[in-house]
Amino acid sequence: MPRNANTEAARLSVAPMMDWTDRHCRYFHRQISQSALLYTEMVTSPALVRGGALHLLDYSPEEHPVALQLGGSDPAELAQAARMGAEAGYDEINLNVGCPSDRVQSGTFGAVLMKTPELVADCVAAMKAAVDVPVTVKCRIGVDDQTPEEVLPDFIEKVRSAGCDYLIVHARKAWLQGLSPKENRDIPPLDYDLVLRVAAEFPDLPMSINGGIETLDDAEALIARGMTGVMIGRAAYHRPWDILAEADERIFGDKPVSHSRDTVIDAMRPYISDHLENGGRLHQITRHMLGLFAGQPGARTWRRVLSEKANRPGAGLEVLDEARDLMAHPDRLAG
Ligand SMILES: Cc1cc2nc3c(=O)[nH]c(=O)nc-3n(C[C@H](O)[C@H](O)[C@H](O)COP(=O)(O)O)c2cc1C
Numbered sequence: 369m370p371r372n373a374n375t376e377a378a379r380l381s382v383a384p385m386m387d388w389t390d391r392h393c394r395y396f397h398r399q400i401s402q403s404a405l406l407y408t409e410m411v412t413s414p415a416l417v418r419g420g421a422l423h424l425l426d427y428s429p430e431e432h433p434v435a436l437q438l439g440g441s442d443p444a445e446l447a448q449a450a451r452m453g454a455e456a457g458y459d460e461i462n463l464n465v466g467c468p469s470d471r472v473q474s475g476t477f478g479a480v481l482m483k484t485p486e487l488v489a490d491c492v493a494a495m496k497a498a499v500d501v502p503v504t505v506k507c508r509i510g511v512d513d514q515t516p517e518e519v520l521p522d523f524i525e526k527v528r529s530a531g532c533d534y535l536i537v538h539a540r541k542a543w544l545q546g547l548s549p550k551e552n553r554d555i556p557p558l559d560y561d562l563v564l565r566v567a568a569e570f571p572d573l574p575m576s577i578n579g580g581i582e583t584l585d586d587a588e589a590l591i592a593r594g595m596t597g598v599m600i601g602r603a604a605y606h607r608p609w610d611i612l613a614e615a616d617e618r619i620f621g622d623k624p625v626s627h628s629r630d631t632v633i634d635a636m637r638p639y640i641s642d643h644l645e646n647g648g649r650l651h652q653i654t655r656h657m658l659g660l661f662a663g664q665p666g667a668r669t670w671r672r673v674l675s676e677k678a679n680r681p682g683a684g685l686e687v688l689d690e691a692r693d694l695m696a697h698p699d700r701l702a703g
Pocket of ligand 1: 387578602
């Protein structure tokens, strides 16, 4: 793909994470970084196409650039789901070939598809034919007893030929038997060198590397070593300020803007008010904000007040004020 706006946005992305990167989380992340590419949680093509679960496509216009991640393995159904996503205005449609959970395996989605690259290529070709926005794939370096040095280049060649515009590689295997999804994000060893080598073999397919990236320094180093971009999951969720606050300037070369954790909280207020007025709960938004002060004095107070009080019926913006106030005056914290 020629370098275009989406390739630029992919220089730093926040990974798709089920139950975590919902629309509220993405809106919050967008207040910290204007340029990072944000991913939805995985949405399965059967849920969209057969289940008619259109609410799964809801997002706020402020979230752009935002990519929809799909799970599925039926080319026609994925094409239809991709079309629905593009019509809803998503900037990219991504296919999940990395998720190892049992539930997902039973539907032949996710990492198990590393074993059938021809089928993935058919899915990509069908999705490409259905939409004008970039179609991308997120994969592992292999599964089970596969040899990554052999299967990864073969997989990439097939999806590239099918028209894949951009690839994200989670730089470890998934072991489909015997590990929980959580263990599969930590136990199989990371192999950045392999991903860097393979990325260099495919100069016309821009790629991001994912897995275990903890800091913007790490991100910059991987880009300097030849990756087009990096995707960050857990560190961005748990320490959003550390990862995202300087990303626009350092990764995207944007002009510096003056913002702080407090300006982010202020920017969230109208969004939270709207949500509450529409019958939503405070906790549905603030649960994603617990890490805002990670590593700062008072971080535990912030987490504790929000965790304890935001889920109570009727909880409103006063809980945010109380959390901020108690951070400044920990002596007032009861118990
Ligand atoms: C809670 C959680 C949910 C996840 N859900 C998805 C998902 O829906 N789709 C996907 O491709 N990967 C999913 N992942 C994997 C992440 O996208 C990412 O590949 C992985 O966490 C490694 O990156 P990290 O070390 O930066 O977190 C999930 C990870 C976590 C922690």
